[in-house]
Structure formats: structure tokens, C-alpha cells
Amino acid sequence: MLSHLLLEPFREESVRHSLAAVLALALSAGPIGVFLMLRRMSLVGDAMAHAILPGVAIGFLVAGLNVFAMTFGGLVAGLLIALLAGAVSRTTELQEDASLAVFLLVSLALGVVIVTANGMDIEQLMGFLFGETAAKMNSDKLLVIAGNATVSVLALALIYRPLVLDCVDPGFLRSVSRAGGIAHLTFLGLLVLNLISGFHALGTLLGVGIIIIPAAIARFWTRDITIMIGLAVASGVLSGFAGLLLSYHLGIPSGPAVTLVAGLLYIGSVLFGRVGGVVWRAFPGKHLEA
Amino acid sequence: MTAQIRFSDLTLGYDRHPAVHHLDGTVERGALMAVVGPNGAGKSTLFKGVVGAIKPLAGRIERNGVAPQDIAYLPQVAEIDRSFPINVYDMVSMGLWRRAGLFGGIGAKQRDAVEAAISAVGLTGFEERAIGTLSGGQMQRMLFARLLLQDARVLVLDEPFNAIDTKTSADLLALVQRWHSEERTVLAAMHDLELVRSNFPETLLLARESVAWGKTSEVLTPQNLLKARQMCEAFDELAASCAVAEAV
Numbered sequence: 374m375l376s377h378l379l380l381e382p383f384r385e386e387s388v389r390h391s392l393a394a395v396l397a398l399a400l401s402a403g404p405i406g407v408f409l410m411l412r413r414m415s416l417v418g419d420a421m422a423h424a425i426l427p428g429v430a431i432g433f434l435v436a437g438l439n440v441f442a443m444t445f446g447g448l449v450a451g452l453l454i455a456l457l458a459g460a461v462s463r464t465t466e467l468q469e470d471a472s473l474a475v476f477l478l479v480s481l482a483l484g485v486v487i488v489t490a491n492g493m494d495i496e497q498l499m500g501f502l503f504g505e506t507a508a509k510m511n512s513d514k515l516l517v518i519a520g521n522a523t524v525s526v527l528a529l530a531l532i533y534r535p536l537v538l539d540c541v542d543p544g545f546l547r548s549v550s551r552a553g554g555i556a557h558l559t560f561l562g563l564l565v566l567n568l569i570s571g572f573h574a575l576g577t578l579l580g581v582g583i584i585i586i587p588a589a590i591a592r593f594w595t596r597d598i599t600i601m602i603g604l605a606v607a608s609g610v611l612s613g614f615a616g617l618l619l620s621y622h623l624g625i626p627s628g629p630a631v632t633l634v635a636g637l638l639y640i641g642s643v644l645f646g647r648v649g650g651v652v653w654r655a656f657p658g659k660h661l662e663a
Numbered sequence: 664m665t666a667q668i669r670f671s672d673l674t675l676g677y678d679r680h681p682a683v684h685h686l687d688g689t690v691e692r693g694a695l696m697a698v699v700g701p702n703g704a705g706k707s708t709l710f711k712g713v714v715g716a717i718k719p720l721a722g723r724i725e726r727n728g729v730a731p732q733d734i735a736y737l738p739q740v741a742e743i744d745r746s747f748p749i750n751v752y753d754m755v756s757m758g759l760w761r762r763a764g765l766f767g768g769i770g771a772k773q774r775d776a777v778e779a780a781i782s783a784v785g786l787t788g789f790e791e792r793a794i795g796t797l798s799g800g801q802m803q804r805m806l807f808a809r810l811l812l813q814d815a816r817v818l819v820l821d822e823p824f825n826a827i828d829t830k831t832s833a834d835l836l837a838l839v840q841r842w843h844s845e846e847r848t849v850l851a852a853m854h855d856l857e858l859v860r861s862n863f864p865e866t867l868l869l870a871r872e873s874v875a876w877g878k879t880s881e882v883l884t885p886q887n888l889l890k891a892r893q894m895c896e897a898f899d900e901l902a903a904s905c906a907v908a909e910a911v
Contacts, residue, residue: 411747411748531765531766532765534765534766535765537747537749538757540744540747541743541744541747541749541754541794542738542742542743542744542754542757543742544711544716544736544738544739544742544743545736545738545757545809547711547714547715547716548714548715548716548731548732548734548735548736548738549732549736549757549760549761550732550760550764550765552765595748596748596750596793596795596796597748597749597750597793598747598748598749601748
């Protein structure tokens, strides 16, 4: 019975595609999310997720529901926004959170207007915003997600050292290397790639969840960045797998399903996490000898 | 004696406001020099200029035979994100950057060097500790271990002995003296004038402009210190362009 619940859905090819896509996404998004969190940019990630929407919508406008066109549109919009946001925050004194909030709302509105004014019906729009059900993943999307994941993991390995050092001790990094700026820009590029993967797998509104939530979960269990990245990937994989099963069995969109499972893991971590969890704080045990 | 670092009409600052203004002078090879001055006098800014982290607004810094990246730099502890999940061993290993670079591996010989540096500052046993769990003194010891590994001819230390106890500063001063005896050039931003008088032969008293520069006993006079305090005013938002002629 249990094996029926857990394995039966994967007899269908599209569900297997969904699973593969979510696993690839968890693998690349986990470390990206950890760095987003450590750079205190989680909300920036959220805003950028919406910022790629008009680009994706223009892709849809040109080529209809074509995965590659929408990917390309999102990629261009995302990279443009990343560069623009970086320039704006450096050259003006605009309150960053306020401008991000405005940005997020306007982009979402613009994206929805573009796709609905050009023939996307409500059902398609729901899929666009919240992800399709697990049974509707196609092989083009899987290809894009797997490709993005490959690029993301490899590039992150290349910029890993300066990225860490730029977070923990930027003054020292500037004194030994000029790689800090390049690492930051590359990181923003990888964030855009993962946001697009998240969009394909889980919809525009919730795709960013599998990037941000697993990192927040991992933070409650370790003070070591290597283990943190491992835990983020593991909780991403678990949320993805369980969320897809939920999506299949209940016939609900994949985005909310995966995000809710991740949210449950997060709540569990907030309560019981070994590093700063509520229970450990309330009942720390007797103090030690030394 | 040969010049290690030469400042020629150097002006450094932010948004065109000078934090170091028209500084001229020479740091000799093997010098052990304190940079003293009130908060906002430009000590950190000068050091950032020396290690190449910021570019001069005017004038020049010549580094005789040393690239900016080959100068070991100790930033102020306040600039370090102590909540970052990294342990003491990894943090100290970053002192190997010049040899390992972006991708190079760390072999057995380098691991021994890391261990030796950690032991030299008395932090053996702390390798796996997250930096967020260290005390102020332990944090500074760890950063000195990283400096040891960098094995640089020039060391620039930004407020290395602030807010740490006498035992720790004595241990770390011994390392500074060792670097001095190895004829490395050491610049340190300092607030504790007693430490400066007893350990640093040479002092630059900075208050945006150089107030006095030379033998410590001749620089740290009551008159000079008073002058330094008076010269350090806030940025004037409406300041006009500096009229001092640009030296070519």
C-alpha cells in the first residue's frame, strides 16, 4: 500500500520527468539559496523572481507556450534587472526594500497583463503562476532545468572561494584578489538561471521557494557552511519528492505542494533545530562544566 | 635604508570628500610604524589605499617591488561578518590565497603550515569552532594566524589591539616584534599611546593631513596630539573643490 502511494505515480513518464526536474533543481538551488541567505538577499531573490516575469511573458507573446522562448525572455529580463539593481543600489540612496517592493508588484502586474492580453486562458495562467500538476512536466522543460542545474553547480564551484570570502571578510578579499566583483555578478547570473528553473518546475510565484526555504531550514541545524549546503540540498530533494507525490495524488499544482512541504520542514526546524531552535532555547539543559 | 612605500601628494576619500589629504612621505623597508589619530582621521582609509582596495582621488602610492595583493592586510574586526558559518581552520587557510588562488588545492605541507600558524597564536583545539563562537581576543588571534600564513614582506594592521586584554595583546605584539626582526615592514593603526611608545620606533600622527611623522618620542607630544584633535572635523557637504595645486 505504502509503496503504491510512493512509487506508483512514477510509472507515468511525465511524472518521472517532474521528479528528475525537481531533483536537479534542488541540487542547484540549495547552495544558491544558502548564499542568498548569508548575503541577506533572500527578499532580493523573491523580487527578482517576479522581475523575470515580464521577460517570460514577452517570450510567450512571441512564440506561445514555447519553453525555450520563455527561458530566453526570462534570462534576458533577469540579467538586465540584476545589473540594473546593482547599479541603482550603488549610485542612488533609494531605500532598497521600498524600491524592491514596488518593483515586485509592477513586474507581476505587467507580466500577467502581457500574457492574458495575448490569449493565455485562466487555466494556463494558473499553471504559469503556480506550476502545473506533477503529471504535466514535458521533456523540453526538463532539458532546460537540467541544463541550468549543470551550469549552476559548475559555475558555483568556480566562484565558491571568493564568494565565501566576500561574505565573511570583504576587506581581506579586496586586499588579495579582484575576484569579488566578478564572483558577485556571476552569482546574480546563477540566481537568474535557478529562478527560471524554479519557474518552469513550480510556477513564477512559488518557484523561488525551493531556493530560499531549504537554506532557511539548514540554518537551524549547523554552523558549518559545507554541511549547511548539504542539508539545504537534502531538504530541497525531500520537499520536491514529497510535494510532487502530493501534487499527483491530490491533483493540485506542484508549486504550492512543494512549497507547503518545505514550509512544514521549516516549521519543524524552527521548533526543534539544534542551532537556535525554539525548544533548545527554552530547555537548554543544565549548564556545562567548562 | 630603501623606501618600501612612498606617498606622493596622496589624497584618498569617498565621494570626492578627502579622508586623507595631500599626504607626502616614505615608509622605509623594515620599518615598524604606528599610525595614530582620532576616529575619522583617515587611518583605515590610508590602509585601504595601501592594499589597493580603494584608488587615490589624487596623487600616488608607490610600492617598491611589492604588488598590492602581496601586502598582508588585517581589516578591522568590525568589518567581518561573525555570523557567517565558517570555522577557524578554513578562515586561517585563506592566508594561503596567494599560493592557492581561486582553485588551487591545499596539500599536506600547507595543512601543516595552517596547523603551525594556529598553534603559534595559541588556538590549537579551536580548529573546528565556528568563528561566531570566538571571543574578541580569540578572533584577533585567528586573524593573526592568517597573517602568519600570508608570509608577506609588508603587513598592514588596522587597529589590531583594540578591545582585547593585555595577555592577548602581549602575545600578538610578540608576533609583531618577530615580523620586525625578520625585516618585514609593519604598519599598524593604534589608539593605545602607551603601547605605541613602548613598541613602535616610528609614528605617523594623522588627522586627515599628516600632523607629524618621525620618531615616536618626537611625534607623540601634547602639542601635536592637541593639534590632531582640532584638525579632525566632519565632512563639509558644501565644501568647494580643493584649491591646493595638483602636483604633477
